[in-house]
Amino acid sequence: MTPFEPEYAADLLNRLKLGDKQAYERIYLTYSKELLLAAYKKTGERIIAEELVQNIFISLWEKRAEAKISNLQAYLFGALKLSVINHIRNLVMENKYVQYQSLTYTEDHQDTANLVDFHDLSAIIEQGINSLPEKTREVFRLSRYQHQSTKDISAGLNISEKAVEYHITQSIKRIKEYIKNFYIFL
Known part of the structure; x- marks a missing residue:
């Protein structure tokens, strides 16, 4: 079986839910590079991409017992999409705050x-x-x-x-x- 066949992913998911670290490692090895590449394409920053992917896998492990995952690949890439959106949203808010601060609290007027x-x-x-x-x-x-x-x-x-x-x-x-x-x- 190849890593992207549904039976293979279903077996990994079942083992993951039982706390099988080898299944978790196999999932990581199977999907991490592809997720990292997609994250890098969206963020343009290697460190940010690595952090986003790492957080997805941490969350996967922490929520392994209660997670309702039917398609592992779709779940991981969906999680990545949400992570990238949240990252961009945080950047926008940070930029707005910096702009606000620079307009409101310039050194000349402070x-x-x-x-x-x-x-x-x-x-x-x-x-x-x-x-x-x-x-x-x-x-x-x-x-x-x-x-x-x-x-x-x-x-x-x-x-x-x-x-x-x-x-x-x-x-x-x-x-x-x-x-x-x-x-x-x-």
Whole structure:
């Protein structure tokens, strides 16, 4: 059997679900180069491509027992596509942030008062986050600081996606209210 025959992939998947490291290694050896090439074509950066592919295989191993995979090759390339999209989305957000920072906080216009206000606001936001219930605070930090998707947070914390959305909504409302009350108090 060749690595791309359905029977071969199905056997590897069954063995992988049982925690067979040799099956995992065989999957890696069979698909990693092809995934790496596709990732490199999309990102244009070898290190980023390697990181994306490595993360796919780490996730495959971590989720091996509960993953519902019918077509291994389609699953891996679908995961790669999502990883590349998330990577590009993060780059776009980072670039927008850098542009915003350069327009808003250029060295010519950045004075001590602005710096103090920025640090004060950051401290107030952090206090607001710390005032949240533990689970809500954890969901907020995963969502906003670690840029995890609702689905990833749901899986990682073993709660429903609706619960994740609820915690995010509640945290944003409470932090806004905290900031508003803080400034009213001043």
